[in-house]
Amino acid sequence: MPFAITQNCCADATCVSVCPVNCIHPTPDEPDFGTTEMLYVDPKSCIDCGACADACPVDAIFPIQALVGPERAYAEINASWFDTVTPGAPAPTRELVTPAPRADRPTFHDWNKPTFDRVLPPDFPTLRVAVVGTGPSGMYAVEDLLLHTDAEITLFDRLDVPDGLVRFGVAPDHPATKQVAHNFSRLRKHPRVQQRFGVEIGRDITHAQLAADFDAVIYAVGAHADKRLGIPGEELAGSVSATRFVAWYNGHPEVPADEFRLDSERVVVVGNGNVALDVSRILVSDPDSLAETSIAPHALAALRASAVREVVVLGRRGPEDAAYTRPEALALGHLPSADLVVDDHDPRIGAAIDAAGPKEHASVLAEVRREAIDWSAPPPAGRRIVLRFHSSPLAVEGEGTAAALRVTGGSGDLSLPATRVMRAIGYRGDAVPGLPFDEASGTVANTTGRVADMPGTYVVGWIKRGPSGGIGTNRRCSAETVACLLDDVVAGVVQPAPRKRRRFRSAFAG
Numbered sequence: 097m098p099f100a101i102t103q104n105c106c107a108d109a110t111c112v113s114v115c116p117v118n119c120i121h122p123t124p125d126e127p128d129f130g131t132t133e134m135l136y137v138d139p140k141s142c143i144d145c146g147a148c149a150d151a152c153p154v155d156a157i158f159p160i161q162a163l164v165g166p167e168r169a170y171a172e173i174n175a176s177w178f179d180t181v182t183p184g185a186p187a188p189t190r191e192l193v194t195p196a197p198r199a200d201r202p203t204f205h206d207w208n209k210p211t212f213d214r215v216l217p218p219d220f221p222t223l224r225v226a227v228v229g230t231g232p233s234g235m236y237a238v239e240d241l242l243l244h245t246d247a248e249i250t251l252f253d254r255l256d257v258p259d260g261l262v263r264f265g266v267a268p269d270h271p272a273t274k275q276v277a278h279n280f281s282r283l284r285k286h287p288r289v290q291q292r293f294g295v296e297i298g299r300d301i302t303h304a305q306l307a308a309d310f311d312a313v314i315y316a317v318g319a320h321a322d323k324r325l326g327i328p329g330e331e332l333a334g335s336v337s338a339t340r341f342v343a344w345y346n347g348h349p350e351v352p353a354d355e356f357r358l359d360s361e362r363v364v365v366v367g368n369g370n371v372a373l374d375v376s377r378i379l380v381s382d383p384d385s386l387a388e389t390s391i392a393p394h395a396l397a398a399l400r401a402s403a404v405r406e407v408v409v410l411g412r413r414g415p416e417d418a419a420y421t422r423p424e425a426l427a428l429g430h431l432p433s434a435d436l437v438v439d440d441h442d443p444r445i446g447a448a449i450d451a452a453g454p455k456e457h458a459s460v461l462a463e464v465r466r467e468a469i470d471w472s473a474p475p476p477a478g479r480r481i482v483l484r485f486h487s488s489p490l491a492v493e494g495e496g497t498a499a500a501l502r503v504t505g506g507s508g509d510l511s512l513p514a515t516r517v518m519r520a521i522g523y524r525g526d527a528v529p530g531l532p533f534d535e536a537s538g539t540v541a542n543t544t545g546r547v548a549d550m551p552g553t554y555v556v557g558w559i560k561r562g563p564s565g566g567i568g569t570n571r572r573c574s575a576e577t578v579a580c581l582l583d584d585v586v587a588g589v590v591q592p593a594p595r596k597r598r599r600f601r602s603a604f605a606g
């Protein structure tokens with residue numbers, strides 16, 4: 097009985113390297129890899145060995161017969177990916193390949209046999225790299241350096257705890273996804289890794305100080321600010337950002353426990369990405385189902401006392417263009433605590449859902465009830481999430497505090513009464529003092545990870561390419577940057593920092 101990959105997959109491709117028959121696709125060298133929502137097992141080739149399930153950091157792989165409830169759909173979702181081949185892409189390989197001997201397969205756990213496949217100049221002393229940020233992109237950079245060089249690495253984070261958005265972003269009802277942090281913690285314990293928490297580069301020490309003490313510096317500082325709607329009333333009390341709300345329910349030390357009161361019957365969430373779905377799901381979840389998770393105690397208490405009965409998820413485009421991934425939307429339809437409804441206010445919505453082929457985005461809503469909603473009435477009994485497409489926010493209305501969100505609609509503009517409006521329209525990177533910043537994209541100016549005009553300084557993750565992509569996306573992104581760094585060492589662009597300087601290290605020795 098073959099295995100199948102399910103909802104939690106973050107596309108980091110760990111399973112690809114352990115599969116003896118190459119039946120997990122797309123692989124990192126196939127064109128679809130950069131855009132795929134998840135990876136898929138070809139049931140016709142899978143030999144049921146279980147190696148992928150053992151290797152998966154987020155417990156996303158199961159034998160098909162072990163799938164229960166909504167997860168059963170993943171048997172078909174995996175198989176159907178192999179039904180057609182993406183135009184222009186090579187066909188997924190189905191031949192049996194000889195498994196490589198275990199020692200030659202670099203995996204997360206092969207610490208005793210690192211493949212120092214990057215030969216650095218013999219006169220270069222042991223490479224010393226500072227990695228700023230302990231989220232996924234920083235940790236994948238560390239992994240790559242440890243596996244392919246004998247570099248010594250010092251990790252920095254401005255917070256007292258590691259893991260970036262894995263800890264303070266990923267929703268608490270995705271505990272398996274948060275497990276990826278176990279792999280990161282193993283990397284941090286490696287003898288060639290030192291760590292300094294509570295040190296913010298740009299505040300506690302400057303980039304120039306860091307650059308003088310290390311041969312190379314990799315910034316993995318993420319994108320923590322939030323985008324603004326730029327509409328009237330956005331500053332009213334009650335108009336909030338999902339960025340803060342997410343940090344609040346995950347117990348971020350910089351968000352006060354009493355920042356959010358859940359006293360609104362209806363919350364309008366603007367945006368159609370996975371963050372919009374995360375916050376909507378948490379808002380209507382049964383608090384008991386969250387009690388055993390990592391949710392902050394103050395958030396759990398607020399959810400227990402919550403007045404929220406309806407969350408309206410507002411997409412400015414149609415269901416075919418939603419930014420959320422299909423596994424997350426599918427899961428929304430199976431919440432035990434809330435109904436899912438599509439607001440049928442525009443004929444384009446039903447048409448797009450009905451016309452969608454099985455692999456197309458809008459098809460995930462095929463089974464979801466559609467109804468024309470009377471927005472002048474209070475939300476009905478029970479809890480529900482309403483997906484409203486083709487509707488842009490125009491203004492937050494209210495005197496001092498939000499009372500409604502004015503939006504566009506097929507038959508004219510209207511006001512959705514709500515005292516809480518939450519924008520989930522994307523994150524944004526902050527400038528790093530001392531590094532060139534591209535205001536338009538909110539990223540440090542770089543080419544494939546090399547910071548512009550600053551040899552020896554590199555970026556990875558969201559601060560490199562902008563705030564998009566799941567955890568696994570950062571793995572390839574970091575590998576690209578580390579490859580550039582090592583090329584620069586070989587080319588003499590990166591020069592060894594003076595070894596006699598120990599002032600910095602002793603000043604921050606933990």
Ligand SMILES: Cc1cc2nc3c(=O)[nH]c(=O)nc-3n(C[C@H](O)[C@H](O)[C@H](O)COP(=O)(O)OP(=O)(O)OC[C@H]3O[C@@H](n4cnc5c(N)ncnc54)[C@H](O)[C@@H]3O)c2cc1C
Pocket residue numbers: 105106228229230231232233234252253254255258259260261262264265266267270273295296297298316317318319342371374523556557558559564565566567568570
């Ligand atoms: C709400 C939310 C939920 C998500 N859920 C999922 C999910 O379920 N599955 C999935 O695959 N992906 C998910 N993602 C995407 C995933 O979290 C990102 O792809 C990933 O975290 C980006 O990694 P990063 O290393 O670039 O940034 P981050 O994870 O943000 O890490 C940046 C780190 O840098 C530190 N830092 C920042 N500035 C400084 C400084 N000046 N000095 C020192 N340290 C600094 C920060 O404290 C932080 O630890 C989610 C994203 C969000 C926003």
Ligand SMILES: NC(=O)c1ccc[n+]([C@@H]2O[C@H](COP(=O)([O-])OP(=O)(O)OC[C@H]3O[C@@H](n4cnc5c(N)ncnc54)[C@H](OP(=O)(O)O)[C@@H]3O)[C@@H](O)[C@H]2O)c1
Pocket residue numbers: 324325366367368369370371372374411412413417418419420421424488489520521522523563564565566
């Ligand atoms: N479970 C998971 O795997 C998970 C969970 C959370 C986050 N993530 C990942 O993290 C990344 C960030 O997610 P995100 O949700 O913050 O961002 P996102 O995927 O970029 O989605 C942003 C959404 O906001 C909309 N939007 C932007 N500006 C708007 C405006 N002015 N008015 C109305 N709508 C507007 C966008 O619509 P348009 O498309 O029309 O621009 C889009 O629907 C994504 O790659 C996501 O997949 C993954």
Ligand code: SF4
Pocket residue numbers: 101104105106107108109110111112135151152153154155156157568
């Ligand atoms: S999370 Fe990684 S290892 Fe797990 S199924 Fe997805 S790609 Fe494979």
Ligand code: SF4
Pocket residue numbers: 098099114115116117118119120137141142143144145146147148149
């Ligand atoms: S069970 Fe074995 S053969 Fe099947 S996908 Fe996983 S690693 Fe490959």
